[in-house]
Amino acid sequence: MEIKHTAVAGTMESSDALVTIENGDGIQLSITSPVIHQFGNRIRAVVLETLENLDVRNAAVTVVDRGALDCTLKARVEGAVFRAADCSEHGIPWGGGVK
């Protein structure tokens, strides 16, 4: 998927994550989390896998994690990507790219 403009999904509330997607060259990933030492690698893996599933190859991704479960992280990354591509409202590939 192509990132057309900057987009955000999520919140700073507990158990959530705020994900920002911007145009980039390749994938640049920045993660902030109170549990970075315990789960940093896991958060990175979930975000990168979600981007790969959506075929996002060029994007600067900023994740401010507030203790989100994997399912929430995926949802926030997908929300930001689909918003950045202007196609978040209809015809989502549930079970396809979104899995």
Next chain:
Amino acid sequence: MNHPNKKRLRRSMMFLNCQKPALIKDPYIYKPDSIMLDLEDAVAENQKDAARFSLFHALREIDYHGVERVVRINGLDTPHWREDVRVCVAGGADVIRIPKCTCANDVHVVEGAVLKAEEEFGREKGSTLLMAALESCYGVLNCLEICKSSDRLIGVALSGGDYTKDLQTHITGTGVELNGARQMMIIAARAAGVQCFDTVFTNLDDMEGFRRETEMIHSMGFDGKSIINPRQIPVVHQVFTPTQKDIIFAEKVVREIDTKKAQGIGVFTVDGKMIDIAFYDGAKRTLMLAKAAGVYGGDLI
């Protein structure tokens, strides 16, 4: 179609905002019978898309430990409901709640979209159940046709806030403004053989009032109540679960009717009360409810 979960125990149905990950990650710890993941009023208009992604992964990845997963979609007058139906079916929601239902055709329209989504996502046809929320005078007046509209329909729920607005009154706390709707809905639901659920009670500081209302709707015949806070769950379950005294009496009634029928006796007494065949179904229902609630292990059901 005879879906195995169509008439399961639904004493408590707890609303949860799909926009809030903290709310939807572990509500099963409070042990409601059903949760209602809300895509409608609780979700801000510009967050409908994000709520759907959260819902999809919650349905697919969170183990709700047997708690039924109902999803309230957006109304048929919005641009959101079709995508809501797609995500519900793709995620494997147990039941879709149709808001602001006014007539049987509303159910048919959603049913058509659900069938299409079941085909698209390879789900078994008929596996997604439906329920209808009645939120207007027109909807209440059409309750019987709504109750009979689809084999997928588990039941109807009153939405008191919108209904009283349409009635040009407000929630008084006495229940007088909801009497007509409650009475019509429970009669229609029973006539059609579906379940009937009461509206929420929003004053969390008035737990005595909540208990009184729950006892009242239980006496009226309702199957359960929509709730907004885990504190309300034990009250509803206590009111809707038969007591040991009820269970023992119901067992006696069933046994005595079975025995006396074989002896050609139609009317007799149990514990000083006159009993005839008219009590049989009620006693059986008490035992079924008790068994579903896990407080009856007998063999009469």
